[in-house]
Amino acid sequence: MLALMQYYLSKDFTVFLARSAEEALEVLQREQLHAVVSDQNLGDGLMGVDLLKRVSELQPHAARILVTASQKLEDAQKAINEARVNHFLTKPFTEQELKNTVGQAVHNAALVAIRDKMVHELKEQLGLRPAHKPATGRSSLSSTRIKTVEPRSPESRAASQSLIPESERLAFRDGLTGLYNxxxxxxxxxxxxxxxxxxxxxxxxxxxxxxxxxxxxxxxxxxxxxxxxxxxxxxxxxxxxxxxxxxxxxxxxxxxxxxxxxxxxxxxxxxxxxxxxxxxxxxxxxxxxxxxxxxxxxxxxxxxxxxxxxxxxxxxxxxxxxxxxxxxxxxxxxxxxxxxxxxxxxx
Known part of the structure; x- marks a missing residue:
């Protein structure tokens, strides 16, 4: 199944194939990803939910897609609550279902990255600066991930805290109508x-x-x-x-x-x-x-x-x-x- 998924998805995306959870974690440490697709049964007692939970910690912007044969509500709830799974692929699935699910996941991740980039730029304009340098990597997401921010001077720290939620809204919302700008x-x-x-x-x-x-x-x-x-x-x-x-x-x-x-x-x-x-x-x-x-x-x-x-x-x-x-x-x-x-x- 891995080979087929790689074949279908590589036509439209850069695909990194991992044949074990250890290989997947190595890729996560090395590459900035837009989406991670994992089977629920990874072998050796490790479940896909466990891997995707690590994905949510290491790369929170990456969409998480769980491939499973289960249609039980409690399994879906666990995946959503513990691993913050965004999308599900139920076996058996077609090539088009695979492409649509991954395509939608990547698209949504790109929109989140756009928003974060605009928030980051506005915070800089408001006199806030990143506490850490942005991560670097191959993906465009690497330049848009937002770290904890601090004001330029200690004296303005308290006042600036109230600006952060507002800056996130103003970065990509129109002030009068509330629609996107x-x-x-x-x-x-x-x-x-x-x-x-x-x-x-x-x-x-x-x-x-x-x-x-x-x-x-x-x-x-x-x-x-x-x-x-x-x-x-x-x-x-x-x-x-x-x-x-x-x-x-x-x-x-x-x-x-x-x-x-x-x-x-x-x-x-x-x-x-x-x-x-x-x-x-x-x-x-x-x-x-x-x-x-x-x-x-x-x-x-x-x-x-x-x-x-x-x-x-x-x-x-x-x-x-x-x-x-x-x-x-x-x-x-x-x-x-x-x-x-x-x-x-x-x-």
């Missing part, structure tokens, strides 16, 4: 496209603009404009749900961000144009039904949005082309609208 969005889009290529999946980019927002700011004031941005931002995230079950999506690779002043960006991974249109249409109707200003009932229908949709690889095959296609679709929507959704033509 533009820089994180761009980084996450790059990671999502890389994952989509590896897994041969589609990825959707939506750009959503509030119609007439500048005029609203001038007539009602910027405070009311900020309220509207927050309310639309809440709808943007609330409506990211499964199109069949209508359950709220917990997929961390689906990103909603404040793309520009009054423009929101949404990335839907492993989604097609039908999924995108379903989401965009529900959002358009929800905004159209907003009671704004809140509680008056006088302006229902006065606020609308226009949206542009582009799909990888249908409309574009590169990040720049995908963004350009979505922006052109949004401009076309605004020109024909307001209150419309346009899909970019196939490239």
């Amino acid at each position: 533009h820089r994180y969005f761009q980084e996450a889009l790059s990671a999502g496209l890389l994952s989509a290529r590896r897994r041969e999946q589609k990825l959707v980019l939506l750009l959503i603009d509030i119609d007439g927002f500048r005029h609203l700011n001038l007539t009602r004031g910027y405070a009311e404009g900020d309220k509207l941005l927050r309310r639309v931002a809440q709808l943007v995230t609330d409506l990211m749900e499964d199109p069949v079950t209508h359950a709220r999506s917990d997929n961390s690779s689906e990103i909603a961000a404040r793309y520009d002043w009054d423009v929101f960006g949404v990335v839907l991974c492993n989604a097609d144009v039908e999924r995108a249109l379903h989401y965009a249409e529900r959002l358009r109707k929800a905004v159209e039904e907003l009671d704004f200003p809140e509680g008056t009932g006088a302006a229902v229908g006065a606020v609308t949005v226009s949206a542009g949709v582009a799909v990888f690889p249908d409309q574009a095959r590169t990040e720049q082309d995908l963004v350009s296609a979505a922006e052109r679709a949004l401009r076309a929507s605004k020109a024909a609208g307001p209150n419309r959704i346009f899909v970019a033509p196939k490239g």
Whole structure:
């Protein structure tokens, strides 16, 4: 099985093969990894959960995937509680299941690395510095792992402690809406496209603009404009749900961000144009039904949005082309609208 897994995964990833727990620990000491896949039965009385527990201690950013034939709930709970296992592969599994599981795990690990990198940079800007030098290694994760931080001077240590949780939020969140900021969005889009290529999946980019927002700011004031941005931002995230079950999506690779002043960006991974249109249409109707200003009932229908949709690889095959296609679709929507959704033509 090891040889087959290496064969299938080496097409898309750099794979380090370990035939025993001892070899695996040697690799963990030597290489910075994005994901570790372990069978539950390693022989010599050692279990995969034990190895993955060591992985969580040595390389907490690495995704942990347990291969098991057990479907018992208590076994899964133990793996999650003791080894912080992120993903499971149940035997027997197909090549596609293997690729999808590892691909999703690596993608999620990349998003965590992006966030940590941005937190690290912001802490430096706030006058905080790493207590230890970042680890070095072959993986890009090595440059983004965050160590314990201390203030530059003892006098500012107490005050700086209250800034650390806030700095983590400010590093990749928009202060007004709470959505991801533009820089994180761009980084996450790059990671999502890389994952989509590896897994041969589609990825959707939506750009959503509030119609007439500048005029609203001038007539009602910027405070009311900020309220509207927050309310639309809440709808943007609330409506990211499964199109069949209508359950709220917990997929961390689906990103909603404040793309520009009054423009929101949404990335839907492993989604097609039908999924995108379903989401965009529900959002358009929800905004159209907003009671704004809140509680008056006088302006229902006065606020609308226009949206542009582009799909990888249908409309574009590169990040720049995908963004350009979505922006052109949004401009076309605004020109024909307001209150419309346009899909970019196939490239």
